[in-house]
Amino acid sequence: MEDPNRPVTGYPAPNPHPNGYSANPPPSGAAYPYAAAAPPPNAYYNYPNNNAYYPQNYQYDPESVRRANCLRRIFAFVIGLVIIFGTVTFIVWLVLRPQLPEFRVDSFSVSNFTLGNNSLISFTSEIRLTARNPNKKMSLAYDHIEAVIFYKSDSLSETTVPPFSQDTKNETSLTANFAAAGSFVDKSVMDGINGERGKNGNVDFNLRMLSRVRFEAKAWRTRNRFLKVFCGDLVVGIPADGRPGALTGGPKQCRVGI
Structure with a gap:
């Protein structure tokens, strides 16, 4: 007579540990088959040194600002003179209407x-x-x-x-x-x-x-x-x-x- 406790052929053997964990875990310090790689340091916050772009010794130079403003005013003044002279010349031409002899x-x-x-x-x-x-x-x-x-x-x-x-x-x-x-x-x-x-x-x-x-x-x-x-x-x-x-x-x- 067959043993009733004998597993049926063709089916997997029952897991003696139904919770998925071994009853005898590996000892402390033992390596797993696949060791997890440690993340690189500062993986998401490894920005370049800000000092290369924003020097700490930068100082505000009011003299340079004044020179730049002066050049802009001179440039705007010259453009204004050219526009005024051209406008006056065009008006004079319209009034006098010079013709060739x-x-x-x-x-x-x-x-x-x-x-x-x-x-x-x-x-x-x-x-x-x-x-x-x-x-x-x-x-x-x-x-x-x-x-x-x-x-x-x-x-x-x-x-x-x-x-x-x-x-x-x-x-x-x-x-x-x-x-x-x-x-x-x-x-x-x-x-x-x-x-x-x-x-x-x-x-x-x-x-x-x-x-x-x-x-x-x-x-x-x-x-x-x-x-x-x-x-x-x-x-x-x-x-x-x-x-x-x-x-x-x-x-x-x-x-x-x-």
């Missing part, structure tokens, strides 16, 4: 025009112009006026024009006299002039002028500026028999810029 070539005569085989050119010329001041509230003063005659981009002769002044809404007649006595020119210039004269007896010249100009309105005046005047396509008929040549097509308006 206008130039027109009225006549262009050429005499004693000769162009030799040795690329030497000779002639005398007189150009009459009209300068107009379109401003209603500003007068103009011209100084150091230079004028040059060009064939295409090559200079043939240059001269100066006496300085003059213009009141508001005023027109002034100018005369520029040129002379070339045996001036050397490139072969391309000689061929170009002879080619144009051979077609219809006309030669296309250009006039350029450079002057210093000053705008004035009672107590207010601008600094001197360089005024550039370009008068292109000045077609002059030059007869082959030596007679004086003259501008064809009537007066020519010029381009003006600063």
Whole structure:
């Protein structure tokens, strides 16, 4: 007969210690199979030394603060002056409305025009112009006026024009006299002039002028500026028999810029 206290095959043996603890705990000082690692010191409060960032010997310097405040005031003052000056200039411009002068070539005569085989050119010329001041509230003063005659981009002769002044809404007649006595020119210039004269007896010249100009309105005046005047396509008929040549097509308006 089978023993009733014998465990059934296939089931775990009953735990003699139902509370999960051994009746004979390990002696004091014995190591467990897995020893718990000790936490690192200051694991959550290991901050760097604050003295590296906030030196204990820092002292408040009132002199540095005063210098910084002084520089800020100077900077703000300069910015304010620039804004005020710009505003005043803009208001003056709105009130006065300065406009560039206008130039027109009225006549262009050429005499004693000769162009030799040795690329030497000779002639005398007189150009009459009209300068107009379109401003209603500003007068103009011209100084150091230079004028040059060009064939295409090559200079043939240059001269100066006496300085003059213009009141508001005023027109002034100018005369520029040129002379070339045996001036050397490139072969391309000689061929170009002879080619144009051979077609219809006309030669296309250009006039350029450079002057210093000053705008004035009672107590207010601008600094001197360089005024550039370009008068292109000045077609002059030059007869082959030596007679004086003259501008064809009537007066020519010029381009003006600063």
